Amino acid sequence: MRLNVLHKTHYTYDAPVPYGLQQVRLRPKSRLGQLVEEWRIDVTGGQVEVSFEDEHANAVDLVSFASGQTEIEITCAGIVDVEDKAGIVGPQGGYVPLWLFRRSTVLTKPGEHVQALADSAPANCSDLDRLHALSAHVLEQVPYSTDQTASDLTAEAVMEAGHGVCQDHAHVFITAARLLGFPARYVSGYLMMDDRVDQDASHAWAEAYVEGLGWVGFDISNGISPDARYVRVATGLDYRGAAPISGLRYGNAGEDMSVTLQVQQQ
Structure with a gap:
């Protein structure tokens, strides 16, 4: 596309x-x-x-x-x-070692609420299914809402608020995925929306590293992996590293x- x-x-x-x-x-x-x-x-x-x-x-x-x-x-x-690659980005590139993506940041420091979310992830399934289940659970616990627009909320604060936007969803998912042992990172980019051309802001989602597949994208806010409507622009450990x-x-x-x-x- x-x-x-x-x-x-x-x-x-x-x-x-x-x-x-x-x-x-x-x-x-x-x-x-x-x-x-x-x-x-x-x-x-x-x-x-x-x-x-x-x-x-x-x-x-x-x-x-x-x-x-x-x-x-x-x-x-x-x-x-x-092209639609079902969210699969592939092997790690760039100059950062893969292990660094397991490190928490100020915005992705885990607390008791995110820990409970990670603990609820299913264990008796493939890594990919586990991450998709985690993505769905984040959206259940943190429904999408534009009432919260601050860019400096931590993942734990988002869980306490109980609602958030795409940036917040990405931070919660990244924090929980790291607790489960997956390297994870923040992605900023663009999404072609089906019901409008004009938008208020760019989009954000998360990626986790899955053995055998490499980096795989998860758009928690929309409940899917990125497809041919997504333009991937920048990545980082959190929003601050990938801010437009x-x-x-x-x-x-x-x-x-x-x-x-x-x-x-x-």
Whole structure:
């Protein structure tokens, strides 16, 4: 399936910003089942200083603000051809050893609620069936709700809240999967939705490493493994390592951000 993506992130400030620097992880890469036919990143109010690969082999563009800006816009657009591989990504690549994906982070530190969730996972089945069961159980315990939009909630806090968005589902699944002994990681990317073209935000899901298959994706929020509607962009130990845009700026200016996103079949 050929997917056409247009993604604009627009920042406005109530006072001039003397300096800002952002890491932009919005450039998908070709891999098994995913061919990037064309992709571009345009910046208004700043410029791309350098492009590089991080420790997870994500493509990163380092964007600086032009001095004194009150607006900056980052536009990504391109066409990606995706095959349905039933969520299977394959062997570990990049520069990070597989064992590191069993390590907890601030956002994926387990507590009693996530431990209970992991303990409830079935044991007398294949690893793949066990992970699918875990994915379904996460959604049962944490129904999807946009009432919670904070990006810094830990997996344990999400379990206590009892609801969350795709980022929260991914963190809970990753934390529980690691407790079960599986390497697991966070994925940011795009999803072509069946009922709309315009979206409010990009998407997130999780991957776990299964012996004999390699990395396998689990979209907990939608109860499936990623198919030909998904564009995989960046991975990390949690959201912070795969965030589409992260950075810093000097000054005390208030910030407002708006996102325009369209994903549709070409």
